Amino acid sequence: MELKKNPKADLRRNSSLYFVIGLAVVMALIYGALEWKTYDDNNDYDISLNVEDQLDEEVPMTEQIKTPPPPPPPAAPEVIEVVEDEEEVEETVIESTETSQEDEVMEVEDVEVEEVEEDVDVPFAVIEDVPVFPGCESASNKRACFQEMMNKHIRKNFRYPEIAQEMGVQGRVSVMFVIQKDGSIGGVRMRGPDKNLEKEAARIISKLPKMTPGKQRGRAVRVPFSIPINFKLQ
Incomplete structure (x- = not known):
């Protein structure tokens, strides 16, 4: 018996x-599986920052200072007494200081202003008339004579301190003094390596004689002068 196939039942058609269709279904399933996402059921979580409070110390609260209320104003007197002024007050008459044409104007004589002499120190190197050392009055070069007489005075009165000799102290003492406007010596200052040497230098300067004061523009002025004194052991 020969089997016959129904054309409607042909599956390869x-x-x-x-x-x-199958390929599309499979691709849809694969896409759905790749895009599938799951979420937790519990969504009650805190999304705020987890900041630990590191301030363990207690911050004291600021106390508000209460100022006392101002005292109440004094009570007004109940009865105000009115005192009558029985005394007569004399009126002050202010006279005018303006001058009229009839008034005579007194002429004021010229007021003489006295010149105040200022103490001016003029150095020995620039003064016009140098101080005159006793014995240099007739010298042609009074400046050089002054220097020479100063050196003679130092050599004549020089005396080495014994305590400085025993200690082996030597050096130069710078002596500064001022020849005053009356020719006397003042303002003596010393600077040296030892107090004993400075004391001896001051003694030598104190023996200077009174001089003729120096002059600047014909007026006596103070003249500062400085000289070194050498102390040297032999």
């Missing part, structure tokens, strides 16, 4: 269509 629409096989390409079925293949495309």
Whole structure:
């Protein structure tokens, strides 16, 4: 017996269509599986920052200082007494200081202003008339004579301190003094390596004689002068 196939029952007739449909279904399932996402059921979590409070110390609260209220104003007197002024007050008459044409104007004589002499120190190197050392009055070069007489005075009165000799102290003492406007010596200052040497230098300067004061523009002025005194052991 020969079997006959029904053309309607032929499965290979629409096989390409079925293949495309199956391929589309498989791709849809794969895409759905890749895009599938799951979420937790409990969504009650805190999304705020977890900041630990590191301030363990207690911050004292600021106390508000209460100022006392101002005292109440004094009570007004109940009865105000009115005192009548029985005394007569004399009116003060202010006279005008303006001068009229009839008044005579007194002429004021010229007021003489006395010049105040200022103490000016003029150095020995620039003064016009140098101080005159006793014995240099007739010298042509009084400046050089002054220097020479000063050196003679130092050599004549020089005496080395014994305590400085025993200690082996030597050096130069710078002596500064001022020849005053009356020719006397003042303002003596010393600077040296030892107090004993400075004391001896001051003694030598104190023995200077009174001089003729120096003059600047014909007026006596103070003249500062400085000289070194050498102390040297032999």
